[in-house]
Amino acid sequence: MLGDYRITGRRASDIAASVEAGVGAGALAPGALLPPMRELAGELGVNPNTVAAAYRTLRERGVIETDGRRGSRVRARPSSAPRDALRMAVPAGVRDITEGNPDVSLLPALDAALAAAARRYAQAPTLYGQDPVDPELARLARADLDAAGVPAGPVALTSGALDGIERVLAAHLRPGDAVAVEDPGWGSVLDLVPALGLRVLPVAVDDEGPKAEAVARALEAGARALVVTSRAQNPTGAAVSAERAGELRALLTGHPGVLVIDDDHGHAIVDLPLHPLGGVTRHWALVRSTAKAYGPDLRLAVLTGDAVTLDRVRGRQRLGPGWVSRLLQYAVVELWTSGAVDRAAVARSYGERRNALVAALRERGVRAHGRSGMNVWVPVADETGVVTRLLAAGWAVTAGARFRVESEPGVRLTVSRLAVGEVPGLADAVAAAVRPGAAGVRYV
Numbered sequence: 001m002l003g004d005y006r007i008t009g010r011r012a013s014d015i016a017a018s019v020e021a022g023v024g025a026g027a028l029a030p031g032a033l034l035p036p037m038r039e040l041a042g043e044l045g046v047n048p049n050t051v052a053a054a055y056r057t058l059r060e061r062g063v064i065e066t067d068g069r070r071g072s073r074v075r076a077r078p079s080s081a082p083r084d085a086l087r088m089a090v091p092a093g094v095r096d097i098t099e100g101n102p103d104v105s106l107l108p109a110l111d112a113a114l115a116a117a118a119r120r121y122a123q124a125p126t127l128y129g130q131d132p133v134d135p136e137l138a139r140l141a142r143a144d145l146d147a148a149g150v151p152a153g154p155v156a157l158t159s160g161a162l163d164g165i166e167r168v169l170a171a172h173l174r175p176g177d178a179v180a181v182e183d184p185g186w187g188s189v190l191d192l193v194p195a196l197g198l199r200v201l202p203v204a205v206d207d208e209g210p211k212a213e214a215v216a217r218a219l220e221a222g223a224r225a226l227v228v229t230s231r232a233q234n235p236t237g238a239a240v241s242a243e244r245a246g247e248l249r250a251l252l253t254g255h256p257g258v259l260v261i262d263d264d265h266g267h268a269i270v271d272l273p274l275h276p277l278g279g280v281t282r283h284w285a286l287v288r289s290t291a292k293a294y295g296p297d298l299r300l301a302v303l304t305g306d307a308v309t310l311d312r313v314r315g316r317q318r319l320g321p322g323w324v325s326r327l328l329q330y331a332v333v334e335l336w337t338s339g340a341v342d343r344a345a346v347a348r349s350y351g352e353r354r355n356a357l358v359a360a361l362r363e364r365g366v367r368a369h370g371r372s373g374m375n376v377w378v379p380v381a382d383e384t385g386v387v388t389r390l391l392a393a394g395w396a397v398t399a400g401a402r403f404r405v406e407s408e409p410g411v412r413l414t415v416s417r418l419a420v421g422e423v424p425g426l427a428d429a430v431a432a433a434v435r436p437g438a439a440g441v442r443y444v
Helices: 012-025 037-044 048-060 111-123 135-147 161-172 187-195 212-220 242-252 307-318 326-338 343-363 383-392 420-434
Strands: 064-066 072-074 155-158 178-183 199-206 223-229 259-263 284-289 301-305 375-379 410-414
Touching: 012 048, 037 048, 048 064, 048 072, 111 326, 135 155, 135 284, 135 301, 135 326, 155 161, 155 307, 161 187, 161 223, 161 259, 161 284, 161 301, 161 307, 178 187, 178 212, 187 199, 199 212, 212 223, 212 242, 284 307, 301 307, 343 375, 343 420, 383 410, 383 420
Parallel strands: 178 199, 178 223, 223 259, 259 284
Antiparallel strands: 064 072, 155 301, 284 301, 375 410
8 A cells, every 4th residue: 555655653743744745755646545543543553543533634735635435545745835836726706815825915115126226236236245234224224123123133135934944944953853833924934944854842822922832832842953933923913922932032041052033924913012022042142134125026025033043044144045145135125215105004904904804703703813914714624615605605715734833724915915904804704604504694
């Protein structure tokens, strides 16, 4: 059935990871038949429900397919396919709220900023050997970080938040090390960690960020690093509160060797204050991308942290791309200094839509989360069923499998393309999809 390959694991996430590892290594070829659930459960000494959960995760991620009594087989798609590549085709006429993109009407025009950058570049073209960070950008970025209470540290630039996270992890960790990651959390980080040869330790999240008891368990299990989304968490909209930050900082003082990474990608699109965790342990970093507020194609993120971490990141960067384009840096400086984005107005726009949807869902008895940012997370019992029913009702939403390891199923609704007037209709559709046959019924 599987040849010489043996599936291992005691938890559903470990069993699923073992199958994906086999597919990625070529040991499990497309079409390979997986063992029946009860048979595999007996071999592993686990409950059949655990294997069923693992197979369900693999199906939702597109790694395997199940054909009734013929069993489950490996699909042609390789397990290395990133989660965000597992997108469904959205039929014509269906409202698509699956993509986590910003509202383009809130993004600034770049022509003036790029023209100003080109003029500045013409006066002094960038050549090899120059400082990789424009001094004016570094000054502005550091002042903004200081105002938010981020500990002092040098400034570097990366090509987006994920690039920064990868470089910081690679600066300290080695294959086999464990990383505590939010669950549910950003699918790209959940893909990046194993791609670096590291192990994911899932950490439960609520509206105020990672739960302290879940982080404690991960640290006790040997986590060498902790990655936390400060605000506008994807997919739940969580934001680390002052109280939660205090709990986590107190916890981290007992683990000075743990690398802490704050991802503040929600900077400039949320109105909740930042409560960073960096500075408690020896090594830390905070990354701020310009993507959400100024445009995804503006591939620039500000990175700060302790001196050793930043020195390692910049040293390795010199052996690769060298630096982030000075043209982009000049354009960002122009955008910042010209006030091209009204941060309060952007935060208010996303907040009005998000809060309206959360409130409408709760009026209909549907539990929903969305404290900050542009996403709303709805826990459900059956992701596939809810997504299918919503599609039939004219709404395309994202199945939570893209964001989960061990957490309960859910669906993500992105509000950036949503008008406030559409909220009641969407809420009705979600309520009907979550509770088939209960359409039109209001729950309290």
